[in-house]
Amino acid sequence: MIRTIARKEFRSLFAAPSTWLMLAVMQFLFAWFYFGRMDDYLQVQAQLAQLDNAPGATISVAAPLCSVLALMLMMLIPLFTMRLIAEERRNQTWVLLLTAPVTATQIVLGKFLGLLLLLVFIVAGCAAMLSTLLLGTHADIGLMLSNLLGVLLLAASYAALGLYFSALNKQPIIAAISSLGMSFGLWLLELSASDNRSFLRAISPNAHFQNLNMGLVNSADLIYFALVIATLLWLTVRQLNDERRHTA
Amino acid sequence: MSLPLTLSAHDLTCRRDNRLVVDGVSLELRRGEVLGLLGHNGAGKSTTLQMLTGALPPHGGKIEICEYDLQLQPQQAKACIGFLPEHPPLYRDMPVDGFLRFAARLHRVPAARLADALALAKQRCGLQDYGKKIIGTLSKGFQQRVGIAQAIIHNPAVVVLDEPTVGLDPAQIRDIRNLIRELGDSSSVILSTHLLNEAESLCDRVIILQKGRLIYSGSSAEMTADGNMEEAFLQITRNEAASA
Numbered sequence: 001m002i003r004t005i006a007r008k009e010f011r012s013l014f015a016a017p018s019t020w021l022m023l024a025v026m027q028f029l030f031a032w033f034y035f036g037r038m039d040d041y042l043q044v045q046a047q048l049a050q051l052d053n054a055p056g057a058t059i060s061v062a063a064p065l066c067s068v069l070a071l072m073l074m075m076l077i078p079l080f081t082m083r084l085i086a087e088e089r090r091n092q093t094w095v096l097l098l099t100a101p102v103t104a105t106q107i108v109l110g111k112f113l114g115l116l117l118l119l120v121f122i123v124a125g126c127a128a129m130l131s132t133l134l135l136g137t138h139a140d141i142g143l144m145l146s147n148l149l150g151v152l153l154l155a156a157s158y159a160a161l162g163l164y165f166s167a168l169n170k171q172p173i174i175a176a177i178s179s180l181g182m183s184f185g186l187w188l189l190e191l192s193a194s195d196n197r198s199f200l201r202a203i204s205p206n207a208h209f210q211n212l213n214m215g216l217v218n219s220a221d222l223i224y225f226a227l228v229i230a231t232l233l234w235l236t237v238r239q240l241n242d243e244r245r246h247t248a
Numbered sequence: 249m250s251l252p253l254t255l256s257a258h259d260l261t262c263r264r265d266n267r268l269v270v271d272g273v274s275l276e277l278r279r280g281e282v283l284g285l286l287g288h289n290g291a292g293k294s295t296t297l298q299m300l301t302g303a304l305p306p307h308g309g310k311i312e313i314c315e316y317d318l319q320l321q322p323q324q325a326k327a328c329i330g331f332l333p334e335h336p337p338l339y340r341d342m343p344v345d346g347f348l349r350f351a352a353r354l355h356r357v358p359a360a361r362l363a364d365a366l367a368l369a370k371q372r373c374g375l376q377d378y379g380k381k382i383i384g385t386l387s388k389g390f391q392q393r394v395g396i397a398q399a400i401i402h403n404p405a406v407v408v409l410d411e412p413t414v415g416l417d418p419a420q421i422r423d424i425r426n427l428i429r430e431l432g433d434s435s436s437v438i439l440s441t442h443l444l445n446e447a448e449s450l451c452d453r454v455i456i457l458q459k460g461r462l463i464y465s466g467s468s469a470e471m472t473a474d475g476n477m478e479e480a481f482l483q484i485t486r487n488e489a490a491s492a
Binding site for chain 1: 339353
């Protein structure tokens with residue numbers, strides 16, 4: 001049942017012209033930043049070559065690009081998640097799921113996995129672009145993979161957050177703005193943290209992404225993302241179950 | 249011997265803004281029976297149907313579908329029911345076949361039976377030539393047919409139709425009524441309608457709701473014994489309003 005809902009969500013997201021437009025704009029911006037970053041790197045490459053332990057192309061080009069990708073996804077994901085539940089309520093198609101023999105957990109996991117599949121597709125597109133680095137240099141594959149893993153985990157967290165706000169609201173645009181505001185707030189938490197051991201840094205997903213961005217695959221960061229995703233999905237299931245029991 | 253019960257609801261209540269919109273409604277439905285739900289606008293017909301199908305949890309009362317308690321065994325109970333709400337729940341960007349396949353999978357139609365179920369639902373609703381059409385491009389009548397097809401694709405024991413012929417042209421109304429008669433042979437049907445001639449021609453039994461309360465329950469034949477259904481309906485609702 002989860003697979004049925006996930007497949008339908010993935011197809012619906014893919015069938016929407018707005019998805020293609022967003023993907024095209026995103027790829028264009030990503031390519032723009034890629035060329036800009038590459039140009040900067042080529043200009044200072046001669047000076048870098050004289051340094052001991054000079055930073056390579058991967059840390060100078062790929063890692064900053066993944067940070068940009070994470071920021072773009074933070075802004076893009078609420079536009080996808082608002083469709084998942086809030087728009088179904090507005091379009092009165094939600095009743096189809098409510099009256100079908102499916103549990104709230106199956107609905108939430110199906111919708112989350114359907115969106116995650118689309119996000120994997122987006123990240124894979126950007127990874128394909130980054131892999132062109134391999135044509136001209138000995139890229140650090142490990143660093144690239146840790147960055148892509150970080151982007152994917154961060155995107156999955158934003159997707160779970162957006163899904164929760166989509167379940168809370170009946171108006172899709174309110175769901176999108178709430179989710180974007182919350183994601184932005186969490187991002188600002190990391191910026192406002194006074195030191196590396198601050199509590200604010202510990203709860204900001206961006207801070208945990210930065211470790212992966214530097215190539216540091218730390219079990220604490222992976223557990224953090226797993227906990228954030230699981231908690232938000234659980235809250236979404238709870239919200240839907242509460243509505244079904246009239247306690248909302 | 250009476251036919252087995254497919255649906256029973258006991259003492260259903262629903263509140264909105266601290267106002268009772270459904271107040272102690274009880275009803276029963278047997279296999280092969282077509283039950284008409286009548287009432288003026290705002291009588292609580294759609295709310296009652298939403299509660300019967302699990303779309304809206306009741307504030308009180310108990311619903312059993314094919315002997316499964318809707319609150320305690322919702323998955324088993326919902327598998328026995330097909331619902332066409334007032335606004336058909338259609339994904340307008342999907343093709344008819346894709347949407348009906350999704351509806352069938354949601355209602356646990358086995359993969360091996362999916363193609364047959366799809367072909368039968370389309371044939372019953374006159375959608376054979378519209379499988380590849382995008383739902384949003386269809387006329388209102390055909391969208392209504394797709395809505396009915398999603399409600400019957402899993403061959404449910406109980407089919408609940410909320411004003412299925414509203415907004416359709418006469419030919420489409422005739423087709424849908426024929427389909428409801430056909431459904432009444434194999435399943436139990438609950439039909440909410442404003443059209444009293446429709447209830448008269450299709451329903452074995454009727455119940456009338458007024459201000460959320462059940463004010464009449466009886467066979468269509470009993471109701472029309474002294475004239476036509478319209479007169480009987482107006483008489484019953486007037487008497488109830490006068491005594492309230």
